[in-house]
Amino acid sequence: MAKPNELREKGLRLTPQRELVLQAVRQLGHATPEEVAEKVRATQPGINLSTVYRNLETLENVGLVLHTHLGHGGATYHAAEELTHLHLVCSECQSIGDAPIETAANFVNTLSDDYGFKTDVTHFAIYGLCSKCSNKSSK
Amino acid sequence: MAKPNELREKGLRLTPQRELVLQAVRQLGHATPEEVAEKVRATQPGINLSTVYRNLETLENVGLVLHTHLGHGGATYHAAEELTHLHLVCSECQSIGDAPIETAANFVNTLSDDYGFKTDVTHFAIYGLCSKCSNKSSK
DNA sequence: GCTTTTCTGCAAAAGGGTTGCAAGAAGTAT
């Protein structure tokens, strides 16, 4: 999953921990550092949380992973190549829905045209009520 | 600024601390709990941070204040009646710009029509590069 | 004023993330 070369090419050393962190992020989709650590521990039980944090940061610096803010708590990490959708986070059931980035295209363009603001719509959650919960509460 | 009755009407007791917290939120615009505490301390030096937290929560429960997530750190609080704008947060200079909620109207409608998702666009920041910083970095 | 109930301050703790340091591995040159 994590090819040896892609890390070396970025000037990073190839350590088992680093490879496993990258692999975990790719497999998990959106994962908190804690979840990444847990996944990695399946292979490397001894890995330390701070190593996970440091590697996530390192991998983010070289552009292999990205983080987004989905809720009140901490960040969640994605493989950079998979961050192609909006996150629709439900305030009630905490579910995370996806929508294509294009959904926001007009909005992003308006902000750019009117305010010169270049929006990254994936970095923060789109917050609200999912269809299930909004049906439930209107009944 | 905080009328005695509006707290009583919500079933809350009228304490100096509570009034001052509400007043501070109204005066500050977007404020972190820490900033609210600091503001309150001008009048009531001894107020405890936990009292501020508890009052913010209480005031939010009765709908007088709201919180939003503007960045990597904690929440910021607003008077409920003033939360009528989007927050355009710059990833580089950390500035917080405003844009009217209507800017997002089409986007919100699309999410509602296509996904049944009822978006609250004010609860999370709109993240990106402000015009200043995007000019700077393209030069 | 007296009683009940809610609030406040304090101290401790929880949660999430970071940092200094010494030991250990990766890469590089010999």
Added chain:
DNA sequence: ATACTTCTTGCAACCCTTTTGCAGAAAAGC
């Protein structure tokens, strides 16, 4: 293969923000 340099790791301590338990203080109601 070996020695050397540099980067990483694990560990423990720590920081910052927020939450909680509790006893005493203050509101609201009588």
